[in-house]
Amino acid sequence: MSSNLLHRGPALNGPHADGTSIESLYQQATACERCDLYRNATQVVFGDGAETASVVLVGEQPGDKEDISGRPFIGPAGAKLNACLEEAGIDRAQCYLTNAVKHFKFQERGKRRLHAKPNSGEIQRCAYWLSAELRLIKPKLVVAMGATALSSLLGRNVRVTRDRGKLFATPAGFPVLVTVHPSFLLRLPDPEEAAREQAKFVEDLKKALPFFRTSGEMADIRNS
DSSP, rough: OOOOOOOOOOOTTSSSOOSHHHHHHHHHTTTTOGGGGGGGGOOOOOEEEEEEEEEEEESOOHHHHHHHSSSSSSHHHHHHHHHHHHHTTTGGGGGGEEEESOOOOOOOOOOOTEEOOOHHHHHHHHHHHHHHEEEEEEOOOEEEEEEEHHHHHHOOOOOOHHHHHHEEETTTTEEEEEOOHHHHHHHHOOOOHHHHOOOOOOOHTTGGGGGGGOHHHHHHHHOO
């Protein structure tokens, strides 16, 4: 693990929401006006998965389908992630999936709503919710998928292209694994390059395998 530096991103070093459960955080977040993204989004899209999950996967923001449904990672990028998780031997149901930004930011092109990248202010304000999710779940590992998640979790000194596949220690007590967002794989026009990059993504995901709790640990959590 790369542990020579302790990185402090917005989600690890700043104010956070108070709640006793993910559901209570979600109910608070439905009224969130911390940035202007709520004005055009259909709804807030919070995390999905068990509060006892030992591995948390963090992406960028909801897409069009997620904005409409209210659930993360159910669009094309979610389908690609599901396939890669399965190839890596990881059960999605054992993970908690969320995004650094909880509202869909987009530009309208005719009848289509095209993804627009969140800015640093939006990432920082939404870290209020991501930080609260992580404090409740207390994961053994967080997987930062893409630059927005990485910026929220570790700040600007870590880069996806340079640090992909590395584990970074954090003052929050869990390591962060750096990798690409599954949507990156969908944007690659060359099939051979896409296959190579998907294989690398699967190898990154496999690094999460040692962090999953055993059945005995899960029983202890349920009985505590």
